[in-house]
Amino acid sequence: MDRDAFLAELKTICGDRGVLHQAADLLVYEYDGSVDGAVDTERPLAAVLPTSTEQVSAVVRLAYRYGAPVVARGAGTGLSGGAVARGGGVIIALTRMDRTLRVDPVNRTALVEPGVINLELSQSVGPQGMFFAPDPSSQKACTIGGNVAENSGGPHCLKYGVTTNHILGLEVVLPDGTVTWIDAHGPGVGGLDLVAILVGSEGMLGIVTKILVRLMPSPESVHVHLAAFGTMDDAAVCVTNVIGAGILPASLEMMDQLTIKAVEPAYHAGYPMDAAAVLLVEVDGTGAEVDEMSAQIERIAGESGATSFRSAQSAAEQELLWKGRKMALAAMGRLAPNYYLHDTVVPRTRLTETLRAVNDISQEFRLDIANVFHAGDGNLHPLMLFDRRKSGDVERILEASHELIKTCVSMGGTLSGEHGIGSEKQGYMELIYTGEDLAAMAGIKLAFDPRERMNPEKVLPKGYMCGEVRALHNQAMAQKHGIHPM
Amino acid sequence: MIVEQCIDGVAPDSVVSPASGREISDVLQQLREDAAWVLPTGGSTALTTGNAVGRVPVQMDLTGLAGILEYEPADLTVSVRAGTRWSELIATLSANGQTIPIDVPFPEKATVGGVVATGWAGPRRMRDGTIKDLLIGASYVRGDGLIAKAGGMVVKNVSGFEIPRLLHGSYGSLAMITSVNLKVIPSHESELTLLSERVLFREAVDDVVRLTRSEATVAAAVVDGSGDDAEIAIRLSGRARPIRELEDRIRLEHGQLQLSNSLEEADSAQWWQRRSDTLATAHDDRVMIEVGSTPSSIGNLLKRLRERLYGADDAKYDVSPGTGSVTLALPAAALDHASWQQVWEQAGLSGGARYVVFHAPRAWRSGSQVWSIPEDQRSIMGALKHQFDPEHRLNRGRLWDSLPSTSPTDLETMESIT
Structure with a gap:
């Protein structure tokens, strides 16, 4: 490819200020929010910053003509390597289309x-x-x-x-x-x-x-409660009991002791430092609905062994309770220089068992693992804490990650609840899908993008890229009709 | 087993009743002749939806794939085979205080797979969404015989492409669904329906739009009109005390709706079931068209349609103002398909509104397209069809008339085979 000609044409579409191609400018586009080591970084050929649909379309057409892959990118906060350009493609950063x-x-x-x-x-x-x-x-x-x-x-x-x-x-x-x-x-x-x-x-x-x-529509009334527990098991049982009682809170979040240790000194959210786990429960609806649900949740928490139960009395207090949860990842810096945030989902009834297994993994690999997650959905976010500068730490978290993912799948769970597969978990897809399942997914890619120009080499594991699946498909069709491929 | 049944007025050449995905795949893989294709059926409650088909070489009755595969109430998830009757699924869930909040017509006949494949949704769509929102996994057999699955038994999952949701509403044109995994919800403690006196149609629609904008927790709200008159029904469900409070507030603040009657609990649910059955009942002399727009434009849309359909005296309009949709039931003799299209264009509705003819006498549909599929999406839909069902073995012609016969991949396929 004539790189200079390609860059020149990109500039005619997005303007000089809309095309980045110097190594220093591209540095930030080599990454997204994923962990270096779990996902390989890669320098794109260029990054463009279009301001209109027409510019995006023109860049896609141009890249198609030059045979360059394109990778769309938002804020780059993704955690599975989805916005890293494989094969040196062009990053289309959509941050200037923000109206x-x-x-x-x-x-x-x-x-x-x-x-x-x-x-x-x-x-x-x-x-x-x-x-x-x-x-x-x-x-x-x-x-x-x-x-x-x-x-x-x-x-x-x-x-x-x-x-x-x-x-x-x-x-x-x-x-x-x-x-x-x-x-x-x-x-x-x-x-x-x-x-x-x-x-x-x-x-x-x-x-x-x-x-x-x-x-x-914004709910008429919102209550936020904090329930503390002496054991993780009690907190997990409370989650199951709330859901099992037919209550659907707006959110039901769990944080373990390690998370509380990181969060409370940093944000003073009011989480009891001696608790093994806390549940943050938000209920919303009409005033009467919220009153009833709140009373029910308080009762269930007590029956499940809660050591304390507190309801925010003002909007400011609600915000403070939430601040601890929302800033939990940022607070992890107080415990370790690096963390690897996981994202798996298990059926809600397997939460207790899964959390015990996560604890076992923590012991086995001598790793601190904090848990801060969407308990009501069974969506776990184990945070493995490590120090990249220490020799062997990265390898150890990757091994532990492998064990963790396998464990969650064995509980009837899945690979990702909200972070996506990207390139981080491509290699795990065969844990939950058969060759046929993956071939069918590759068929979707083939229908939209037969030449694999958009975010290539993501999600589908090796062996299930378009070309490989197309060959299998041709073979099957040929066999059915008695045609022998040359 | 040969079942004497006509599909959309056509007797199938043969009927097969597979009991597993493998058997479905075997049938599909054995089809060799170009003219051979399969029309999948569940409860046969929506067979007059879609383009008219000339001949049905093979009817595939999927009701043999019945039964609940996995149900853990505390997980609020269920896995169920596609041929299971809707009523059986709901009965199983109800016994555990759970449900799926959709009023499926003829639930003793309709199958779970059929509900997903047709994308059926009733007026509770406004608050509770559709079955697509609850679909977390599916097993299926593609038109080319490939047996596959996607999704899982967890309530959040972003592991690979969302094929189950693509199959939703695809009318069996890509694959035959063999089982689905669904999120379920806790049953509501209480329900009640408020019914109006006879009110003025035009005003009723605007009034109900206002109600649904100010009271977000109303489960469903409909205006069923004919001529200048209409009747309003408002469905409330949830916890007992809050819905009583909501009832009081509606009576106080929306007095113009004249909601003088009410039905409680089972009577309320039955009223909505009857309405759903009526709406889905195919009559030989009627055309039923579902029109979708927005709550803010539904009033104006109805005004324009009614002006242009003036003279179709017994036209019925079942309006769901909160979702911006209406089902028209028109006498088939009053206008043919071309006249309907003319009405649509004259009313200037082609911009923001869309329609699907979901029932019409066979003659009315013959030679015309009942789906308004945008031209610029036909090639990508054709490419998906090509991947799932390259030889058009499934539901040939019913959803698709003439998709592009070759996609870029198709050309490459042919080149490499020969």
Whole structure:
């Protein structure tokens, strides 16, 4: 490829200031939020910063002509290596497409560009009595476009569902540069639900340039409670009992002792330092509903062995209780210089067992593992603490990670609940899927992007890339029809 | 076993009743002739939806794939085979105080796989969403016979492409679903329905839009109108005390709705079930069209449609103002498909609104397309169809008329085979 000619053409599309290609400028685009070691970093050929759908489409067409892969990127907060360009492709950073184009309070929707920051959307529509439900921990930085690509979750997804439940339509640049508007299935919409397959496709099928999101009406009343427990088992049993009693809190989060040790001295959220675990429970709804649920939860917590139960008495106190949870990752720096944040899901009834197994792994590998997670969904986030400077630490956490993932899968769980597969967990896909399952997924990639130009070499493990699956497919068809391939 | 049954007025050449994904795959792989294809059926409650088909070489009855595979109430998840009757699933869940909040028409006949494949959703969509929101996994057999699964038995999962959600509403055109995994929800403690006197249609729609915007916890709200009159029904469900408070507030603040009657608990649920059955009942002399727009434009949309359909005296409009949708039931004799399209275009609704003809007499549908699929998405839908079902063995013609017959991959396939 004539790199200079390619860069020159990119500049005619995005302008001089919209194309980065010097090594120093590209450094930040070699990474995302994933752990170096679990995910290989790679320098892209260039990074472009388009400001319109037309520019994105033109870049995609140009890259297609030059045979260069393209990788869409939001804020780069992803934790599975999804925004790292494999094979030296072009990063299309969508952060300059950050306008909220329309807010419609009657229909409770907003049309946004992909670079709009998650929290800023909720803040901007808050005064109109609405919010955007998906709230990943990175919501102060992550973009709605990134949320769509990863099908992001967050604490409030327990009640409100993940990103895919809140996307009504998408403008997409397809791998050949075509721009199309797609409505999610709803009344009067026929054909295949392309929105359903695009959300969570990790930038492998298209680049989203406009997003019609559903906004939720702000609840009339919100209560936040903190229950402390003497053992992790008691806290996990309480989670099962709350869910089993037919209560659906807005969120149900658990933090273990190690997390409390990191968080409390830093943010003074009011978590009891002697607790083995705390549950942060938020309930919302009408005033009467919330009163009833709160009373029920307090009773269940007591029956499950809670050593204390406290309800926030003001909005400020609610915010403080949440601050501890939301800043937990940042507080980990007090315990160790590095951490590897995992993301697996198990059926809720297997939580106690899984947490014990995580503890066993911590002992076996002599690693501190903090747990701060979406207990109500069974979505675990074990944080393995380590020091990159110490020889052998990285290898040890990778081995322990392997054990952890295998354990969660053996509990009937899955590889990722909200971070995605990217390149971090490609190698684990065969733990939960058969060759046929993966071939079918490769078929989706083939349909949208037969030449593998969009975020190549992600999600699907080796052996299931387009070319390999196409060859298998051809072989099967040929055999069926008695044709012998040359 | 040969079952004497007509599908959309056509007797199938043969009927097969597989009992497993493997048997489905075997049937598909044995199809050799170009003209051979399979029409999958569940409870046969939605067979008049879709483009008219000329001949049905093989009907595949999937009701043999029945039963609950895995159900752990404390996990709030269930795995169920596709041919299980909807009523059986709901009965199993109800016994454990759980449910799936969708009013499926003819639940004793309709199957779980059919509900997913047709993407059925009733008026509770407004608050509780659809079955797509609850779909966490599926096993399926592609048109080319490949047996696969995606998703799992956990409530959050971003491990690979969301194939189960793609199969939702795909009318069996990509794959035959053999089982699905679903999130379930706790049953509501109490429910009640408020019913109005006869009210003015146009005002009722606007009034109910206002109600659904101010009271977000209303489960469903409909306006069923004909001529100038309409009746309103508001469904409340949840905890007993909060819904009584909501009832009081609605009566106080939305008096113009004239909600003078009410139905409690089982009577309320039965009222909605009957409405759902009625809406899904195919009549030989009627056309049923589902139109979707937004809550803010549904009033205007109805005004324009009614002006142009003036004269179709017994036209019925079942409106769900909170979801911006309406199901029209029109006398088939009053207008043919071309006239309907003319009405649609004249009303200037093609921009923001969409429609699907979900039932019409066979003659009405013949030679025309009942789905309004955007032109610019046909090639990508065609490419997906090609991957799942390259020889168009599934539901040929019912969802697709003439998709691009070759995709880029198709050309490469042919080149490498020959």
